[in-house]
Amino acid sequence: MYSWIWRHLPGPLVARLGGALLLFAAVAALLLFVVFPWLEPHLPISQVTVPSH
Template identity: 45%
Template sequence: MYAWIWRRLPGAWPAKAAAALGIVLAVAAVLWYVAFPRLETKIQFDHGVVQTPAPSTSTSTSTIPGG
């Protein structure tokens, strides 16, 4: 598939590399700004279970060992 795309791009290899980079950046921008925000409302990755550590029973407030 990538070889097919590379053969279809116009110009010598520097122009092909620049065009390929532009295509990759355009696809990434569309995913980042359009697709992912729409999917976030349906998937909601940030609503996971958060576990808090148990409260400490120590009365010492020193964070230096032996201090």
């Protein structure tokens, strides 16, 4: 999959690296700001911290 993405990015090496970093940042932002907040209420975990006794 990564080689397919790399082959389809246009331009020389520097442009491909920049495009790959931009693509990675876009996917990470989409996951952090859209997918994970939507998914959180559906997870069975209600407490995210360990209680101290």
